[in-house]
Amino acid sequence: MSAPVLTRSTFILPFSDPGCLDARAVGGKGKGLAEMTQAGLPVPPGFTVSAAAYRDFLDRGGLRERITALVAGVDLHDAACVERVSGTLEDLLTAQPLPDELAAEITTAYHALCDQLGVPGLAVAVRSSATAEDSVADSFAGEFETWVDITGADDVLAHVHRCYASVYASRVLHYALERGVDLAGVEMAVVVQKVVRARSAGVMFTLDPITGDRSRIVLESSWGLGLSVVGGEVTPDRYTVGKVGLHLQDKVLGAKRVEYRDGSGPVPVAEDRQREFCLRDEEALALAALAKTVERQHQAPQDIEFAVDEDLPDGRNLLLLQCRPETVWSGRERAPRFDGAAGLMSWITGSISSAASGQAPREAGHDHG
Structure with missing residues (x-):
């Protein structure tokens, strides 16, 4: 056009x-x-x-x-x-x-x-x-x-x-x-x-909004326009995507009892749709790829609103509605990978201990964008 x-x-x-x-x-x-x-x-x-x-x-x-x-x-x-x-x-x-x-x-x-x-x-x-x-x-x-x-x-x-x-x-x-x-x-x-005619919509963060882990992209989505998500009226579906390689790590079904089809107000969601994820796995991964591009562009973690437009064909139906700097974790000082004053050996032994207990060393292997 x-x-x-x-x-x-x-x-x-x-x-x-x-x-x-x-x-x-x-x-x-x-x-x-x-x-x-x-x-x-x-x-x-x-x-x-x-x-x-x-x-x-x-x-x-x-x-x-x-x-x-x-x-x-x-x-x-x-x-x-x-x-x-x-x-x-x-x-x-x-x-x-x-x-x-x-x-x-x-x-x-x-x-x-x-x-x-x-x-x-x-x-x-x-x-x-x-x-x-x-x-x-x-x-x-x-x-x-x-x-x-x-x-x-x-x-x-x-x-x-x-x-x-x-x-x-x-x-x-x-x-x-x-x-x-x-x-x-x-x-x-x-x-x-x-206005997007949203089949589903929500927000995504280019870090984990609960832990601050920057190796993840987290999406929260519900049926219809994103008003129900940003307004806290539903418990959205949650998808966690590994930023390195863009693979789906986890997804949790939410409680999506209402949706906004337009600006006139919320309407009930049928019970069978409440039991369905509102994003297909491939859509969540494609959205995460867009989020990663936005983060790279801004060189900082981002909070992004998105929608899946039901009027557009697959491949053109994923739309970004807004992006802004993530504000909860971005202002915090991040711990160094090891404490120079303590010495490299203490960091190595700490990493070995973490590995033995099944925990990754702090910050190790994170992809920033």
Whole structure:
């Protein structure tokens, strides 16, 4: 398919645009999608509404000054105060209309995406991509909003506006205040992306999220869209893949009682499907191979969202929806392979003892990517 035809825009950056590689412009989510797109990885097409658009929005009608004054009066230790100020802030942001120029550019970009895919009224996901969201130091992942199955330019505009209002949602405000993060320094870019018709979806980590073992890739998946997995509504199927040689080490059936077929809410999963793994072994291995490529590209462990599109044929149906740095283990210092102060012989004897007990020496043989 040909790329969408867009004139140079003030606020819109397609994933294919080099400017979309700047996290300060499009947030961690937008940057991750652009990197995967421009590396030739399978990503549903879309575009970002840049953080510059959010800045322009805040500069209208004295909004920025009013927000600063309200946030300055928040008492972190008073939950009712946090809730009250959050509600006032969301009302302020909702009452301020999107600037006409921005609305026109989003409308043009959405219609271009519809034309690219040959689907009038294309269903898209509208996803918050805050500039601070995916930094390793202060991960806001999961704090901001995503909506799926949004159709028509007017609805897209309404949900971009809702992304802006979500910056000061009570849980975000409380999260930021607890960590000493100034939300005035958080800027909201927005991703608009074709919705995947997911047979199954989930997340994968290029290390074991429980132990930090980097010799493994771990996938967690359930039926339908990944909302049930990231929202903790199901116990997903779990697959563990050895990173060296990409072989399936283990798989554990989850409890997948609900699924999201679209953005309207969860529906029950039939009992026979609850007893089935939602990924075939070859799909789990192919996804792990993609994850390994993403980790190599970023030179750091990654947390990746994926989906299996039921509308696409085998071989083209595995799609990557998001990647971000893994934040739990990546910031930890890793133990050296041996303690130089203790001497090489002590490490050798320790390794022999580990081997005799059936345990691998710490860090030995790990493939980093």
